Amino acid sequence: MVKSISIGLLGLGTVGSGVVQIVERHQDKLMHQIGCPVEVTKIVVKNLDKKRDIDIDPAKLTTDPNEVIENPNIDIVVEVMGGIEETRNYVIKALRNKKHVVTANKDLMAVYGAELLQIAAENGCDLFFEASVAGGIPIIRSLVEGLASDRILKLMGIVNGTTNYILTKMTEEGRAYEEVLKEAQALGYAEADPTSDVEGLDAARKMAILATLGFSMLIDLDDVKVTGISNITEEDLEYCKRLGYTMKLIGIASRDEQDKVEVSVQPTLLPNSHPLASVNDVFNAVYVYGEAVGETMFYGPGAGRLPTATAVVSDVVEVMKNMRLGVNGNRFAAPQFTKQLKSDEEIYSKYFLRIHVKDQAGAFAAITSLFADYNVSFEKILQLPLKDSDLAEIVIITHQASKKAYDEIMKKLNSLDVVYEVKSSYRVEGEEVL
Amino acid sequence: MVKSISIGLLGLGTVGSGVVQIVERHQDKLMHQIGCPVEVTKIVVKNLDKKRDIDIDPAKLTTDPNEVIENPNIDIVVEVMGGIEETRNYVIKALRNKKHVVTANKDLMAVYGAELLQIAAENGCDLFFEASVAGGIPIIRSLVEGLASDRILKLMGIVNGTTNYILTKMTEEGRAYEEVLKEAQALGYAEADPTSDVEGLDAARKMAILATLGFSMLIDLDDVKVTGISNITEEDLEYCKRLGYTMKLIGIASRDEQDKVEVSVQPTLLPNSHPLASVNDVFNAVYVYGEAVGETMFYGPGAGRLPTATAVVSDVVEVMKNMRLGVNGNRFAAPQFTKQLKSDEEIYSKYFLRIHVKDQAGAFAAITSLFADYNVSFEKILQLPLKDSDLAEIVIITHQASKKAYDEIMKKLNSLDVVYEVKSSYRVEGEEVL
Ligand SMILES: NC(=O)c1ccc[n+]([C@@H]2O[C@H](COP(=O)([O-])OP(=O)(O)OC[C@H]3O[C@@H](n4cnc5c(N)ncnc54)[C@H](OP(=O)(O)O)[C@@H]3O)[C@@H](O)[C@H]2O)c1
Ligand SMILES: NC(=O)c1ccc[n+]([C@@H]2O[C@H](COP(=O)([O-])OP(=O)(O)OC[C@H]3O[C@@H](n4cnc5c(N)ncnc54)[C@H](OP(=O)(O)O)[C@@H]3O)[C@@H](O)[C@H]2O)c1
Numbered sequence: 001m002v003k004s005i006s007i008g009l010l011g012l013g014t015v016g017s018g019v020v021q022i023v024e025r026h027q028d029k030l031m032h033q034i035g036c037p038v039e040v041t042k043i044v045v046k047n048l049d050k051k052r053d054i055d056i057d058p059a060k061l062t063t064d065p066n067e068v069i070e071n072p073n074i075d076i077v078v079e080v081m082g083g084i085e086e087t088r089n090y091v092i093k094a095l096r097n098k099k100h101v102v103t104a105n106k107d108l109m110a111v112y113g114a115e116l117l118q119i120a121a122e123n124g125c126d127l128f129f130e131a132s133v134a135g136g137i138p139i140i141r142s143l144v145e146g147l148a149s150d151r152i153l154k155l156m157g158i159v160n161g162t163t164n165y166i167l168t169k170m171t172e173e174g175r176a177y178e179e180v181l182k183e184a185q186a187l188g189y190a191e192a193d194p195t196s197d198v199e200g201l202d203a204a205r206k207m208a209i210l211a212t213l214g215f216s217m218l219i220d221l222d223d224v225k226v227t228g229i230s231n232i233t234e235e236d237l238e239y240c241k242r243l244g245y246t247m248k249l250i251g252i253a254s255r256d257e258q259d260k261v262e263v264s265v266q267p268t269l270l271p272n273s274h275p276l277a278s279v280n281d282v283f284n285a286v287y288v289y290g291e292a293v294g295e296t297m298f299y300g301p302g303a304g305r306l307p308t309a310t311a312v313v314s315d316v317v318e319v320m321k322n323m324r325l326g327v328n329g330n331r332f333a334a335p336q337f338t339k340q341l342k343s344d345e346e347i348y349s350k351y352f353l354r355i356h357v358k359d360q361a362g363a364f365a366a367i368t369s370l371f372a373d374y375n376v377s378f379e380k381i382l383q384l385p386l387k388d389s390d391l392a393e394i395v396i397i398t399h400q401a402s403k404k405a406y407d408e409i410m411k412k413l414n415s416l417d418v419v420y421e422v423k424s425s426y427r428v429e430g431e432e433v434l
Numbered sequence: 435m436v437k438s439i440s441i442g443l444l445g446l447g448t449v450g451s452g453v454v455q456i457v458e459r460h461q462d463k464l465m466h467q468i469g470c471p472v473e474v475t476k477i478v479v480k481n482l483d484k485k486r487d488i489d490i491d492p493a494k495l496t497t498d499p500n501e502v503i504e505n506p507n508i509d510i511v512v513e514v515m516g517g518i519e520e521t522r523n524y525v526i527k528a529l530r531n532k533k534h535v536v537t538a539n540k541d542l543m544a545v546y547g548a549e550l551l552q553i554a555a556e557n558g559c560d561l562f563f564e565a566s567v568a569g570g571i572p573i574i575r576s577l578v579e580g581l582a583s584d585r586i587l588k589l590m591g592i593v594n595g596t597t598n599y600i601l602t603k604m605t606e607e608g609r610a611y612e613e614v615l616k617e618a619q620a621l622g623y624a625e626a627d628p629t630s631d632v633e634g635l636d637a638a639r640k641m642a643i644l645a646t647l648g649f650s651m652l653i654d655l656d657d658v659k660v661t662g663i664s665n666i667t668e669e670d671l672e673y674c675k676r677l678g679y680t681m682k683l684i685g686i687a688s689r690d691e692q693d694k695v696e697v698s699v700q701p702t703l704l705p706n707s708h709p710l711a712s713v714n715d716v717f718n719a720v721y722v723y724g725e726a727v728g729e730t731m732f733y734g735p736g737a738g739r740l741p742t743a744t745a746v747v748s749d750v751v752e753v754m755k756n757m758r759l760g761v762n763g764n765r766f767a768a769p770q771f772t773k774q775l776k777s778d779e780e781i782y783s784k785y786f787l788r789i790h791v792k793d794q795a796g797a798f799a800a801i802t803s804l805f806a807d808y809n810v811s812f813e814k815i816l817q818l819p820l821k822d823s824d825l826a827e828i829v830i831i832t833h834q835a836s837k838k839a840y841d842e843i844m845k846k847l848n849s850l851d852v853v854y855e856v857k858s859s860y861r862v863e864g865e866e867v868l
Contacts, residue, residue, distance in 0.1 A: 018726075022583055022584075022726060026583055026585070028770075029583070029585075029650075029770065030583070032650075032767060032770045033582060033767055130580070136727045136728065136730055137730060138575075138576045138579070138580025138581070141572075141575065141576070141579060141580050142572045142575070142576065142580075145572070145575055145748060145751075145752060146564070146572025146575050146576075146745075146748055147572070147744070147748065148467060148747075148748045148751045148752075149456055149460055149463070149464070149744055149747035149748050149750070149751055150456075150744045150748075151460070151463070216463075216466075275712075275733060278709075278712050283729075290744065291740075292452075292456060292740035292741065292743065292744040293570045293734065293735065293740065293741045293744045293745075294570065294734070294735050294738070294740070294741060295717075295733075295734065295735070296570055296571060296732075296733060296734030296735070297731075297732075297733040297734065298730075298731075298732055298733075299709060299730060299731040299732070299733065300727065300728070300729065300730030300731065301727065301728050301729070301730070304728075306725075306726035306727065306728070307726065307727045307728060309726065310581070310583055310584045310724065310726040310727045311580075311727075313582075313583035314579060314580055314581065314582045314583050314584075316583070317579075317582045317583055318579060318582075321764070325759070325761040325764060327759040327761055330755070330759060333466060333467055336462075336463065336466045
């Protein structure tokens with residue numbers, strides 16, 4: 001007879017209680033898949049007296065992490081408490097004690113993922129983290145297995161639900177950032193301190209994880225250039241619409257022929273026909289461009305109790321299958337390539353630019369000639385007088401330009417006599433795939 | 435030292451030559467992932483003298499299938515020749531000779547999948563078939579693993595690129611079915627004999643495979659009710675547009691609380707906001723609704739040499755990993771549930787209906803009262819006089835109705851005095867998820 005498999009949880013919050021719920025409800029199915037019963041036997045929390053919204057035997061709760069990570073009866077540790085430094089120590093201890101670990105923690109994986117995977121391998125343990133990127137979408141599995149024989153050239157992701165919600169509402173309802181943010185906070189779609197979401201840091205962590213897997217190359221969080229959405233105005237979105245684009249906070253990871261890569265997160269204009277352009281509200285999606293497969297996209301909920309818990313439990317199921325077969329610790333191959341980052345000369349894209357200029361003869365010519373000095377030409381131009389002022393507004397979509405050239409143009413633009421103010425500037429992606 | 439792994443191909447057409455190409459180009463990556471070299475050593479074709487568009491050592495070609503399936507040096511058989519009966523015999527022989535099999539053949543899997551998986555299990559062999567449904571989308575992997583701990587309630591798929599191309603063109607350009615079909619044939623998007631695509635049979639095969647996996651229940655091809663696209667007119671599509679819908683050939687597999695299922699393929703109206711509505715041209719997509727995860731969608735190319743070959747090679751990589759670990763033959767658990775099909779009383783949906791009626795008082799009342807007899811009410815109605823005739827056109831979108839009630843209404847409708855002709859009738863999906 002097969003013995004039962006015992007799971008210990010670190011954390012019983014949103015995700016943790018979803019995991020308990022799914023494991024209980026799907027006992028039959030899990031039995032069928034892995035051939036033995038599964039039980040959550042011990043759960044670490046901060047506060048034993050807190051009211052929980054699921055029924056849980058109080059004897060299972062503890063505030064002492066060692067009752068899970070040092071517990072000889074526990075096979076798998078599910079880390080759903082969040083945090084970085086303290087959590088890292090627990091995960092390391094658990095792995096050294098030959099426990100398999102499943103985590104939903106993108107902060108931990110983005111910062112210490114490489115170290116932890118290494119320790120897992122040394123101990124013959126699985127360390128799985130599907131839920132850490134885009135909870136409801138099996139994207140890590142698809143990158144590691146489904147697209148295993150392809151060469152991935154570009155990943156583009158809407159990987160933060162909060163910012164996607166805010167941009168969707170701003171776009172659909174023509175409302176201001178601050179107002180929509182407050183509403184998102186009231187609805188529970190944004191945290192009281194929304195910085196990590198709206199400034200793009202959360203998305204950057206996920207892109208570091210995706211790029212590392214997609215390119216088989218160790219990408220650090222520091223390698224990801226980040227711009228958030230807090231400066232986007234209704235005017236910008238109005239122009240997007242008029243020009244046939246949709247603004248999204250997009251994480252981009254691309255590599256060239258020589259395996260040089262760029263990873264960044266920034267507000268980006270996509271043509272309305274791009275598959276990512278119609279991903280709205282809190283939904284997430286990851287678009288993958290592979291040399292052989294071409295365009296694919298994975299779409300689903302990025303967070304939420306049950307979607308995230310589903311991803312955690314899928315990982316747990318795989319760990320259990322591996323246990324039964326005696327083959328844990330084999331999923332992630334060490335990175336194949338050494339990291340080479342593109343320089344600013346090598347990063348190419350189109351740009352959207354909105355400037356206020358003095359409404360006088362020669363203004364436009366001065367701007368055009370500055371761009372021409374750097375060999376950057378225009379794809380679209382709008383020029384409109386500004387009401388109640390002696391300024392005009394110019395909106396430009398450039399052709400491809402190197403980041404270096406564009407940054408230099410931006411610097412000089414501000415010192416041009418005819419330029420009153422550079423209002424905004426965004427990256428434009430998606431017409432040419434690469 | 436690890437020996438090298440040897441692959442035998444049955445077939446060197448579109449997909450087969452893509453497989454050879456990918457295995458050659460990605461030697462390094464494959465070595466890195468599995469730790470030993472891989473080689474395609476023998477290839478079965480029909481005609482040795484045919485000009486091939488890839489470079490291939492003529493000594494590798496043969497017309498004798500036994501040189502692959504009885505060859506003691508071959509570890510993995512890749513079946514990319516197509517066909518059903520003869521192919522089934524080869525696959526069975528290969529499995530009995532302890533060779534793992536990877537196939538792209540939906541016809542074979544839809545008809546003999548259960549039998550072949552059984553034989554594979556008995557022989558400790560892997561039988562993988564990712565490429566058989568939606569070539570470029572790792573949907574089978576996602577159903578079997580990523581959503582393993584969820585309860586899937588509904589699958590909706592655009593799983594045939596030819597029909598999606600035709601409907602996209604008809605919709606965008608307002609052109610007639612026959613004309614667009616001819617163009618699709620000229621472009622190579624449709625076969626000379628397009629029956630299997632346009633009558634929905636190809637999609638039905640894929641839905642049988644998906645439903646079997648998603649519901650853990652053996653669904654036969656005969657269980658799938660099928661209607662094709664060949665009767666769709668420009669007028670129907672014009673009304674779709676006007677009412678805010680998009681017409682797609684949709685495969686539906688749904689199950690209720692009691693695990694009763696319905697699997698069907700038919701032209702279906704989707705609200706424009708549905709994620710499947712913007713899947714255009716030859717692209718495929720599978721929408722999955724899980725109890726826990728909610729809505730997810732997988733999007734990508736459904737066919738084509740390299741996308742399909744990528745899926746085949748991913749399967750081959752997984753077989754090789756399993757070989758290295760000594761754990762082949764474990765991926766697919768036998769179905770958990772016995773099949774129970776919904777009766778027509780239990781299949782509910784909305785319907786689109788277009789009728790020509792005599793333009794006289796009481797016509798509309800007669801129709802309304804027929805529907806009312808069956809307790810079916812209307813969500814939307816358009817009535818327009820028809821130019822140069824004494825008829826009027828009525829377009830109705832009903833509320834939910836059972837298939838039984840709706841079919842009876844349709845029968846009686848034709849015998850109503852005021853009805854001149856029932857022009858068309860389609861299913862409507864997607865406003866309520868379930
Ligand atoms: N929520 C989502 O939708 C989502 C989606 C994807 C990924 N994630 C990730 O999943 C993880 C958990 O998120 P969550 O939303 O479930 O968090 P949460 O609701 O705040 O729950 C955290 C849980 O951990 C416990 N905990 C926190 N610090 C602890 C400590 N130092 N010692 C002992 N127990 C401690 C808390 O105990 P008490 O209950 O006693 O306070 C609580 O049960 C995070 O890494 C998050 O980034 C979440
Ligand atoms: N094409 C796609 O995009 C696609 C996508 C998904 C799935 N699939 C599936 O993949 C399979 C192969 O499709 P394909 O498009 O590659 O077909 P194909 O281009 O027609 O190639 C078939 C190959 O098999 C060989 N062959 C056929 N019958 C044979 C027999 N009786 N004995 C020996 N060799 C035989 C042919 O030999 P000769 O070269 O000598 O004629 C040819 O090389 C089919 O099951 C198809 O449904 C295809």
